[in-house]
Amino acid sequence: MSAGGRRGGRPTLEMVAERAGVGRGTVSRVINGAPHVSPQARAAVEEAIAELGYIPNRAARALAADRTDAIALVIPEPETRLSAEPFFLDVLRGVSAELADTDMQLLLMLIRTPQERRRLAQHLEAGRVDGVLLVSVHEGAPLPDLLERLGVPTVLSGRRSERERMSYVDADNVGGARSATEHLLGRGRRTVATITGPLDMYAARCRLDGYTQAMDAAGHGVDVSLVAHGDFTEEGGRAAMRELLERHPGIDAVFAASDVMAGGALHVLRQTGRRVPDDVALVGFDDSTVARHSDPPLSSVRQPTEEMGRTMARVLLEEIESRTTVRRHVVLSTDLVLREST
Amino acid sequence: MSAGGRRGGRPTLEMVAERAGVGRGTVSRVINGAPHVSPQARAAVEEAIAELGYIPNRAARALAADRTDAIALVIPEPETRLSAEPFFLDVLRGVSAELADTDMQLLLMLIRTPQERRRLAQHLEAGRVDGVLLVSVHEGAPLPDLLERLGVPTVLSGRRSERERMSYVDADNVGGARSATEHLLGRGRRTVATITGPLDMYAARCRLDGYTQAMDAAGHGVDVSLVAHGDFTEEGGRAAMRELLERHPGIDAVFAASDVMAGGALHVLRQTGRRVPDDVALVGFDDSTVARHSDPPLSSVRQPTEEMGRTMARVLLEEIESRTTVRRHVVLSTDLVLREST
DNA sequence: CGCTCCCATGGGAGCGCTCCCAAAGCTCGT
DNA sequence: ACGAGCTTTGGGAGCGCTCCCATGGGAGCG
Numbered sequence: 024m025s026a027g028g029r030r031g032g033r034p035t036l037e038m039v040a041e042r043a044g045v046g047r048g049t050v051s052r053v054i055n056g057a058p059h060v061s062p063q064a065r066a067a068v069e070e071a072i073a074e075l076g077y078i079p080n081r082a083a084r085a086l087a088a089d090r091t092d093a094i095a096l097v098i099p100e101p102e103t104r105l106s107a108e109p110f111f112l113d114v115l116r117g118v119s120a121e122l123a124d125t126d127m128q129l130l131l132m133l134i135r136t137p138q139e140r141r142r143l144a145q146h147l148e149a150g151r152v153d154g155v156l157l158v159s160v161h162e163g164a165p166l167p168d169l170l171e172r173l174g175v176p177t178v179l180s181g182r183r184s185e186r187e188r189m190s191y192v193d194a195d196n197v198g199g200a201r202s203a204t205e206h207l208l209g210r211g212r213r214t215v216a217t218i219t220g221p222l223d224m225y226a227a228r229c230r231l232d233g234y235t236q237a238m239d240a241a242g243h244g245v246d247v248s249l250v251a252h253g254d255f256t257e258e259g260g261r262a263a264m265r266e267l268l269e270r271h272p273g274i275d276a277v278f279a280a281s282d283v284m285a286g287g288a289l290h291v292l293r294q295t296g297r298r299v300p301d302d303v304a305l306v307g308f309d310d311s312t313v314a315r316h317s318d319p320p321l322s323s324v325r326q327p328t329e330e331m332g333r334t335m336a337r338v339l340l341e342e343i344e345s346r347t348t349v350r351r352h353v354v355l356s357t358d359l360v361l362r363e364s365t
Numbered sequence: 366m367s368a369g370g371r372r373g374g375r376p377t378l379e380m381v382a383e384r385a386g387v388g389r390g391t392v393s394r395v396i397n398g399a400p401h402v403s404p405q406a407r408a409a410v411e412e413a414i415a416e417l418g419y420i421p422n423r424a425a426r427a428l429a430a431d432r433t434d435a436i437a438l439v440i441p442e443p444e445t446r447l448s449a450e451p452f453f454l455d456v457l458r459g460v461s462a463e464l465a466d467t468d469m470q471l472l473l474m475l476i477r478t479p480q481e482r483r484r485l486a487q488h489l490e491a492g493r494v495d496g497v498l499l500v501s502v503h504e505g506a507p508l509p510d511l512l513e514r515l516g517v518p519t520v521l522s523g524r525r526s527e528r529e530r531m532s533y534v535d536a537d538n539v540g541g542a543r544s545a546t547e548h549l550l551g552r553g554r555r556t557v558a559t560i561t562g563p564l565d566m567y568a569a570r571c572r573l574d575g576y577t578q579a580m581d582a583a584g585h586g587v588d589v590s591l592v593a594h595g596d597f598t599e600e601g602g603r604a605a606m607r608e609l610l611e612r613h614p615g616i617d618a619v620f621a622a623s624d625v626m627a628g629g630a631l632h633v634l635r636q637t638g639r640r641v642p643d644d645v646a647l648v649g650f651d652d653s654t655v656a657r658h659s660d661p662p663l664s665s666v667r668q669p670t671e672e673m674g675r676t677m678a679r680v681l682l683e684e685i686e687s688r689t690t691v692r693r694h695v696v697l698s699t700d701l702v703l704r705e706s707t
Numbered sequence: 708c709g710c711t712c713c714c715a716t717g718g719g720a721g722c723g724c725t726c727c728c729a730a731a732g733c734t735c736g737t
Numbered sequence: 738a739c740g741a742g743c744t745t746t747g748g749g750a751g752c753g754c755t756c757c758c759a760t761g762g763g764a765g766c767g
Contacts, residue, residue, distance in 0.1 A: 033491070035723055046747035051725060059745055078491040082427035083723035086752050091424070096473070100458075112454065116442075119475040123484070128493075131438070131473045133461040142465070149375070149420040151470075257658060286658045293660065316599060316628045316655050318635065377753055388717035393755060401715055425753035428722050 034075040043071035054079060093128040094339060095152040097143065099159070099166060100135035109311050110328050111158060114180060117332020118156060125340065127153075140165070147173050154339045156180070162223050176342040178335045182352075184225050190342060192334045192353045196226050199324035199357030200233025203278050203306040206322070206359055208241050212276035212304055216249040218263040218288060220280040227255075230280040230308060249274075253284045260287025268295060275303055276365075282307035282314040285321050289364075304365040319363035327355050376417040385413035396421060435470040436681060437494040439485065441501070441508060442477035451653045452670050453500060456522060459674020460498060467682065469495075482508070489515050496681045498522070504565050518684040520677045524694075526567050532684060534676045534695045538568050541666035541699030542575025545620050545648040548664070548701055550583050554618035554646055558591040560605040560630060562622040569597075572622040572650060591616075595626045602629025610637060617645055618707075624649035624656040627663050631706075646707040661705035669697050 040050045045064055052060045053068040060068075071077070085091050096118060098111065122129055130152060134140050146152065147170070154176035160167055162183050170177040171189060179191040207215045217234040220227030235245055251266045253259035260279060264287065267274055279285035285307030289299060297303050299319060307314050310325035338351050382392045387406055394402045395410040402410075413419070427433050438460060440453065464471055472494060476482050488494065489512070496518035502509055504525055512519040513531060521533040549557045559576045562569030577587055593608045595601035602621060606629065609616055621627035627649030631641060639645050641661055649656050652667035680693050 036725095037723075040747095047724085048726090048747060049745085052746095055725085061745065064745080078487055080428070080723050081491070081493055082424045082433070083752090084725075085424035086422070086428050086754085087723075087725040089725090089752075115473070116475060119473070120477070123478075123481055129473045131457070131461070131471050133458060135462070136465075139465055145420055149423070151423055283658070290660055312654060313658050316625070316659065318632055318660060378755095379753075382717095389754085390717060390756090391715080394716090397755085401713095403715060406715080422753050425722090426755075428724085429753075429755040431722075431755095 033080075034077045036077070036079070039068065039071045039075055039077050042075060043067040089150070091128075091151055091153050092126055093130050093152050094122075094154045094156060094336075094343075095130040095132050095146075096156045096158065097132045097134060097166065099157075099161075099164060100133055110309065110326070113328035114158065114332035114335070117329040117334075118336045119332075120329070121333040121336035121340075127340070134166070140169075144169060144173075147175050154178075154343045156335050156339060162225065176339060178339045178342070178351075180331060180335055181226055187352070188350060190338055190350045190352065192331050192338060192355065193226075194326035194331065195354050195356045196229035197233040197236070199308065199326070199359070200230040200278065200280070201237045202233075202357075202359050203308070203322075203324050204234045204237035205241075206361075206365065207276040207278060207304055207306060208237065208243075210276075210304060210365060214249070214271055214274045215243075215276040215278065216251065216267045216271065216274050218251050218253045218260055218267070218277060218279040218284050220284070221254045222252065227280055234278055253280070253287075255281045255284060257283050257287040257290075260284030261291050262287075264288035264291040276305070277303060278306045278308075280308050282309045282311040282317075282321060282323055285323070285364075286313050286317055289317060289321070300364050306359075306365055310360050314360075314362070317364075322362045322365040323360050324357050325360045326357050330355055375422075376419045378419070378421070381410065381413045381417055381419050384417060385409040431492070433470075433493055433495050434468055435472050435494050436464075436496045436498060436678075436685075437472040437474050437488075438498045438500065439474045439476060439508065441499075441503075441506060442475055452651065452668070455670035456500065456674035456677070459671040459676075460678045461674075462671070463675040463678035463682075469682070476508070482511075486511060486515075489517050496520075496685045498677050498681060504567065518681060520681045520684070520693075522673060522677055523568055529694070530692060532680055532692045532694065534673050534680060534697065535568075536668035536673065537696050537698045538571035539575040539578070541650065541668070541701070542572040542620065542622070543579045544575075544699075544701050545650070545664075545666050546576045546579035547583075548703075548707065549618040549620060549646055549648060550579065550585075552618075552646060552707060556591070556613055556616045557585075557618040557620065558593065558609045558613065558616050560593050560595045560602055560609070560619060560621040560626050562595060562597045562626070564594065569622055576620055595622070595629075597623045597626060599625050599629040599632075602626030603633050604629075606630035606633040618647070619645060620648045620650075622650050624651045624653040624659075624663060624665055627665070627706075628655050628659055631659060631663070642705065642707050648701075648707055652702050656702075656704070659706075664704045664707040665702050666699050667702050668699050672697055 036050050037047055040047045045068060049060060049064050050068050053065050119129060132143055134143055155170055156178050157166060158180045160179055160181060160183055167179060167189055177189055179189055181193050182191045204215060219231045222228055238245060248270045251263035253263040277288055279288055285305055289305060292299055292303050299305050305321060307321045307323040310323040314321035314323040334353055378392050379389055382389045387410060391402060391406050392410050395407050461471060474485055476485055497512055498520050499508060500522045502521055502523060502525055509521060509531055519531055521531055523535050524533045546557060561573045564570055580587060590612045593605035595605040619630055621630055627647055631647060634641055634645050641647050647663060649663045649665040652665040656663035656665040676695055
């Protein structure tokens with residue numbers, strides 16, 4: 024009945040061309056910012072576009088040009104559950120902000136089951152995204168290798184090990200942990216312990232490294248009895264704290280490698296009648312809601328999460344654009360947020 | 366050099382047809398589950414698909430069929446910042462799970478600036494998504510009306526008011542608040558106060574309603590001096606708690622309309638030397654990380670967030686599929702998670 | 708046994724774009 | 738003044754799919 028196609032009958036490139044009195048090719052060049060267009064032609068086309076309210080058809084473009092103008096943010100589920108919650112949302116914010124003045128679309132893929140991983144692989148093989156942002160990767164995660172094999176441009180958040188080859192954006196875990204520990208030492212604390220994360224995670228090892236470096240530098244050497252191992256859970260934090268108190272009842276400071284563990288430690292300290300920060304000073308890591316809302320609020324090492332997201336997006340876009348296989352490794356610095364626990 | 370197209374040279378529908386010894390039409394019918402295909406033809410096509418590892422080209426399909434097989438999850442930013450954090454991620458999980466065995470893609474759009482909203486409108490006008498899930502809407506939010514006007518199938522999480530017309534999936538805020546209050550009363554508490562959220566939010570009004578209903582039913586009438594207004598922030602919770610204590614030093618129970626506010630209240634209670642739950646029992650709302658990690662852990666009303674996500678996705682898919690404009694309104698029940706604060 | 712009707716099928720047309728080639732119009736150098 | 742070498746332009750071909758029409762049978766009915 025009505026004019027035009029099935030749905031909407033929106034303006035096409037061809038209509039723009041006619042209106043502007045030029046050929047399809049010229050309109051296409053203008054839209055894509057390609058060279059070799061005279062100023063007059065460009066002006067005419069732009070006017071026609073504005074008048075018609077023309078918006079390029081994504082599908083047609085994707086089909087003709089064999090690209091999708093979409094990137095995927097892939098989140099292996101187990102991660103999200105843990106410390107990653109606020110982290111993830113902030114990263115997302117950054118990514119989204121960076122993409123805002125691109126016309127890249129952001130696809131979200133939560134991968135929980137092997138079945139979903141297969142589907143992801145299919146998606147990727149089918150070339151449905153131009154690139155992938157992969158959040159929080161374990162040491163032995165299968166996804167990075169898969170992506171590498173498929174040759175899909177990829178940026179990781181965090182690295183799997185010291186010698187990560189793929190592009191990544193990471194926070195300076197070592198530096199953060201070091202400054203947290205230095206802060207504790209600087210406050211005159213003598214017996215500074217640490218609660219580590221699971222050491223099969225690179226980030227956890229880095230945080231332990233930072234602690235060690237600071238202790239070394241202060242001439243305290245490395246007293247392994249001041250190191251207790253947690254697993255980034257609250258319960259792990261409690262257990263570790265109990266262990267530490269048993270070994271050193273006189274502990275007067277603790278650096279926990281995550282806020283959640285610090286929360287557990289806090290609980291145990293209070294249970295055992297110790298006051299924070301008077302008797303024991305406590306620093307966490309992540310600057311999460313837990314840190315802000317605990318009582319007392321926890322000093323914590325903040326990662327520039329949103330900035331990490333922005334950077335990841337930027338690096339990925341570059342990689343896609345340049346069609347190179349140059350890997351970029353970015354480490355952003357952390358800072359220490361002081362609150363009442365120290 | 367190599368055979369095939371630019372990138373990949375993956376199998377096309379035409380190749381499948383040839384291999385199966387049928388026409389393009391038949392293959393298309395098989396793929397789309399259309400009727401009028403003989404069992405033999407179907408089998409032959411399916412075999413050819415498996416052998417070739419054929420995956421339909423999304424762009425071509427979108428172009429030809431004028432649909433996108435993608436839905437957008439739209440998040441107006443200001444919301445996310447507040448109580449929505451864990452909420453959002455759980456909803457996302459549900460949506461993702463529900464979409465997992467569809468071949469719908471999930472696009473994520475964070476809307477922070479008016480400029481971004483304009484871009485969203487463009488996207489929608491350009492028909493780049495088949496439907497929209499809209500998270501956490503304010504009373505006067507512009508987005509729902511925009512979507513309605515554009516005629517894009519949409520499902521809201523939460524409703525803007527009693528008489529929301531668009532499709533939505535909401536939690537039973539009234540019921541949750543009522544049962545929290547009943548729980549407090551059931552424990553023999555006499556003076557049960559409440560800290561509300563901002564009353565220009567429908568959800569906050571509902572939670573107050575629930576409290577009122579429970580108090581009424583218990584024959585306590587409505588004592589407005591037991592109602593203090595917060596704004597879903599911790600600071601707001603503190604202020605409200607102080608106010609309440611001033612008016613009623615003998616308060617022995619508080620229902621806070623959010624965990625974050627409950628956290629603030631908890632702080633004030635402790636500051637004023639009251640023990641929780643011995644002197645004052647406390648219930649929050651949302652069952653967030655704050656509730657789990659505070660000391661003592663807070664009893665809280667849990668919303669079935671993941672289920673809400675699933676339901677939203679399901680409702681949206683139905684709406685898209687059926688091409689109807691029938692609105693669906695779903696209210697899922699909440700449950701009370703008991704912890705040590707009561 | 709002949710006719711109608713419907714199921715199953717093949718393939719043309721076309722979705723809206725990009726890519727690229729050929730042609731046309733310039734500028735410049737000699 | 739004329740050719741070489743640019744920039745600028747138009748439009749054909751084709752991306753891989755869906756839609757739909759025309760065709761060929763087979764079943765069912767009178």
